[in-house]
Amino acid sequence: MLRIEVLFDKNAPQKPSNTVLHALESEILRKLQNQYPDMVTRVGFSSQQCVNISGTKMTEDKTRIEEILEEIWIDDGWLPEEEIAE
Numbered sequence: 001m002l003r004i005e006v007l008f009d010k011n012a013p014q015k016p017s018n019t020v021l022h023a024l025e026s027e028i029l030r031k032l033q034n035q036y037p038d039m040v041t042r043v044g045f046s047s048q049q050c051v052n053i054s055g056t057k058m059t060e061d062k063t064r065i066e067e068i069l070e071e072i073w074i075d076d077g078w079l080p081e082e083e084i085a086e
Helices: 018-032 059-074 081-085
Strands: 003-009 040-046 050-054
Touching (some): 018 059, 050 059
Parallel strands (some): 003 040
């Protein structure tokens, strides 16, 4: 089972809002859930910032998932309107 965790540093001076966290998780699900219907995602806060991908059987799968996550991060179209205005 694929597991994706995107964690932000809870002690960072600029933290994403809960709205942004939810929007990011929704976008990850939208982009990947068709290919990995049993995947589990977690977007939240931790003691450090990191992205963890586990449960892939092939290196190519993990690489492709990393590329998709990077595309999501670069394309800010998923961000809620009020967050873009700030």
